[in-house]
Amino acid sequence: xxxxxxxxxxxxxxxxxxxxxxxxxxRDDLGLTGTHWGCDTSNCGVCAVWLxxxxxxxxxxxxxxxxxxxxRTVEGLAHxxxxxxxxxxxxxxxxxxxxxxxxxxxxxARWLLDHDPDPSEEDIREAVSGQLCRCTGYENIVRSxxxxxxxxxxxxxxxxxxGREEVRT
Amino acid sequence: MQVPATFQYARATGVEHAIELLxxxxxxxRLVAGGHSLLPMMKLRLAQPEALIDIxxxxxxxxxxxxxxxxxxxxxxxxxxxxxxxxxxxxxxxxRDAERMIADPLVRNRGTVGGSLCQADPSEDLSAAFCALRAxxxxxxxxGRRVVPVREFFLGPYETVLGEAELLLEVRVPIRSHAxxxxxxERRAGDWAVAAAAAVLELSGGVVTEAGIGLTxxxxxxxxxxxAERYLCGGPPDEERFAEAGRVxxxxxxxxxxxxxxxxxxxxxxxxxxxxxxxxxAARAQGQEx
Ligand SMILES: Cc1cc2nc3c(=O)[nH]c(=O)nc-3n(C[C@H](O)[C@H](O)[C@H](O)COP(=O)(O)OP(=O)(O)OC[C@H]3O[C@@H](n4cnc5c(N)ncnc54)[C@H](O)[C@@H]3O)c2cc1C
Ligand code: FES
Ligand code: FES
Numbered sequence: 136x137x138x139x140x141x142x143x144x145x146x147x148x149x150x151x152x153x154x155x156x157x158x159x160x161x162r163d164d165l166g167l168t169g170t171h172w173g174c175d176t177s178n179c180g181v182c183a184v185w186l187x188x189x190x191x192x193x194x195x196x197x198x199x200x201x202x203x204x205x206x207r208t209v210e211g212l213a214h215x216x217x218x219x220x221x222x223x224x225x226x227x228x229x230x231x232x233x234x235x236x237x238x239x240x241x242x243x244a245r246w247l248l249d250h251d252p253d254p255s256e257e258d259i260r261e262a263v264s265g266q267l268c269r270c271t272g273y274e275n276i277v278r279s280x281x282x283x284x285x286x287x288x289x290x291x292x293x294x295x296x297x298g299r300e301e302v303r304t
Numbered sequence: 305m306q307v308p309a310t311f312q313y314a315r316a317t318g319v320e321h322a323i324e325l326l327x328x329x330x331x332x333x334r335l336v337a338g339g340h341s342l343l344p345m346m347k348l349r350l351a352q353p354e355a356l357i358d359i360x361x362x363x364x365x366x367x368x369x370x371x372x373x374x375x376x377x378x379x380x381x382x383x384x385x386x387x388x389x390x391x392x393x394x395x396x397x398x399x400r401d402a403e404r405m406i407a408d409p410l411v412r413n414r415g416t417v418g419g420s421l422c423q424a425d426p427s428e429d430l431s432a433a434f435c436a437l438r439a440x441x442x443x444x445x446x447x448g449r450r451v452v453p454v455r456e457f458f459l460g461p462y463e464t465v466l467g468e469a470e471l472l473l474e475v476r477v478p479i480r481s482h483a484x485x486x487x488x489x490e491r492r493a494g495d496w497a498v499a500a501a502a503a504v505l506e507l508s509g510g511v512v513t514e515a516g517i518g519l520t521x522x523x524x525x526x527x528x529x530x531x532a533e534r535y536l537c538g539g540p541p542d543e544e545r546f547a548e549a550g551r552v553x554x555x556x557x558x559x560x561x562x563x564x565x566x567x568x569x570x571x572x573x574x575x576x577x578x579x580x581x582x583x584x585x586a587a588r589a590q591g592q593e594x
Contacts, residue, residue: 136313153313153356156343175306177344180410189384189413195343196414199313200336200358243410264493265408 138202142167143211153199158182160198161208169209169238173267180266183239184208190243192265209238212245220288221245221280230279232270239266244280248288256281308346312355319444319471322359326469327446329355335471336360337380337419340411365418365473368392373479379418379472384409386417396477397588398436398484398502402429405486408494418472421457424464427496431458432518433486435527436502439477445470455526482506485584485594487577488520491564497521498564499573501553503581505541507589512536517549517582522574523558531556532578541586550579 139148142165149164161167161184173181175194182193185207193206212219221244224230231237240263247254247262254262259280260273268276282288312329316322326333332354336342345351359365365380368389375395377386386392387403406412406420406429420430421441431454439454445467454475457464466472488500497520504516515536517529532553539545554575561567584594 152310154308154310156307175347177340177411180408183410186414190410191414192410195340195411197313197336197339197343197356200339200360202315262409265410 136199136202138199140198140201140203141205143207151198153197155198156194157184157186157196157198157201157206158193160201161193161206164198167208167210171235171238173235178265178267179236180243180263181236181239183242183266185242185246188246190246207242209241212241219245220283220286221248223286224279224281224283224288225276228275228279228282230271230275236266236268236270240268240276244283247280248284252288253284254280306347308343309349309352311346311353313358314355315358315361317361319362319364319473322357322362322471323444323446323469325355325357326471329357331468333357335422337422338382338415339419340407340415341419341423341425359471370479371476375477375479377417377475377477379416379422379474381417383407383412383415383417383420387412395479396437396484398433398486398504398585399430401486401584402433402488402500402502405429405488405490405497405500411494417475421454421475422464422466422472424458424460424462426461426523427521429486429488429497429500429520432500432520432524432527433502434475434477434518436504436516436518437477437484438504438516439475441475442473443470444473449473455528458526480506482514482516483585483589484516485581485588487581487584489573489577496564499559499570499577501574501577501581503578503585505536505582505585505589507541507586510540512539512541512545515549517553517578519553519557519574519578521559521564522570523560524553524556524574525558529553529556529574529578536582541582541589543583546579546582546586549582550575553578 158172161170171181173179177195183190184193221241259277334353336356365378367378369376393400434454441452484504486502489498500520502518506514515533532549554571559570587594
């Protein structure tokens with residue numbers, strides 16, 4: 136089947152088997168290996184990407200189901216050379232160790248801050264509750280997302296270039 | 305790597321088209337909604353449909369409406385949509401309670417209300433919640449539309465009364481003055497229930513006039529504790545009666561032992577969670593948040 140999926144604003148047309156999972160389409164067909172692939176059983180959330188504006192587990196979506204839809208991956212988080220506040224937060228607060236869970240965590244964090252610019256620790260823990268981290272104990276992930284919230288992380292990227300100036304640290 | 309076996313894929317553009325595709329592809333075709341029950345089963349070869357009919361494009365099934373004194377929830381409403389709905393939160397706290405504990409936010413962004421019910425998984429939280437509410441389901445097939453009370457919808461685990469080419473369109477619940485709550489015990493955040501209970505109470509003059517008790521994951525026939533419901537009617541909504549209703553519910557369900565626990569533990573949970581859900585519903589009836 137021929138499908139066209141918009142990923143990070145760019146349209147990709149490829150021929151795929153209906154049984155191809157979105158995570159493998161992104162990684163193997165498009166070479167976007169920032170999205171990780173872990174448990175295969177819809178439990179770990181390392182495969183989280185946005186589908187039509189909301190984070191989902193891409194190992195549990197068929198690539199054909201994304202035909203004509205919009206996907207955003209971790210490669211679409213930064214704005215050119217400038218990191219998104221969420222990415223800066225993970226750097227500033229040591230939000231990762233091995234980094235395996237990080238792309239998924241950051242995609243969910245970005246979505247959370249777009250909808251709630253000032254989330255409590257509890258809100259953050261709930262937002263990432265479908266995602267596993269075997270390294271950090273979550274403490275620093277929560278801190279990283281709070282850091283982003285406190286450093287202009289709520290500003291929607293791209294449209295708000297002026298606002299983003301203040302984010303640079 | 306877990307990958308489903310090969311299948312054909314077709315996208316439905318409307319309800320009638322979906323029925324037509326189901327008819328054309330035959331008995332080995334399956335609808336796919338959120339895919340969060342079906343795709344994991346296909347990866348494990350627990351399901352191996354020859355064709356998938358994708359109904360994600362059916363916008364007409366994505367609405368939550370109030371229609372003639374009834375709440376109507378479209379089959380393609382995502383869990384996240386049900387959780388976020390103000391009208392659901394106001395009139396049906398049992399659904400909001402349940403949704404808060406169904407899977408995790410990412411799964412809730414994709415899984416649907418219709419898929420939850422049609423999957424007929426004994427551990428599906430919404431089945432017990434809607435059964436406690438005595439919801440009705442609207443389905444459409446080649447022979448037209450029909451309305452099925454949710455308590456007559458489930459034939460057993462993973463089995464419903466829906467025909468091969470029949471589609472669930474919406475779930476309807478009358479908006480009433482009842483109070484409700486859902487209580488669940490899970491092993492870890494986002495997991496399926498070890499056991500859970502839904503309680504719906506209609507009160508008048510200090511007496512229970514109608515009771516709905518739904519039970520999840522404990523083998524309750526049609527997801528309900530009918531004896532406990534009957535017991536509660538006509539008496540005051542007090543601790544003593546709730547304790548007895550819980551005891552009856554724990555006895556009438558038929559849990560099986562699995563990795564989530566042995567039978568007596570599940571019976572204990574069914575009883576205790578029934579009491580807690582009833583208590584919370586009664587508190588809400590008095591305007592207290594529980
Ligand atoms: C990690 C994980 C944890 C979960 N935890 C929970 C939990 O704690 N509690 C809980 O209740 N659920 C849980 N779920 C299940 C989740 O709620 C699913 O989304 C839901 O069971 C199925 O909805 P779906 O839209 O994904 O259905 P699908 O997987 O698309 O479909 C399920 C079945 O229903 C049929 N179907 C779907 N829509 C229709 C329709 N409109 N008409 C007729 N047939 C239809 C399909 O053909 C299929 O047979 C979990 C799932 C995952 C992956
Ligand atoms: S790989 Fe998708 S949830 Fe683990
Ligand atoms: S940093 Fe290693 S899994 Fe999260």
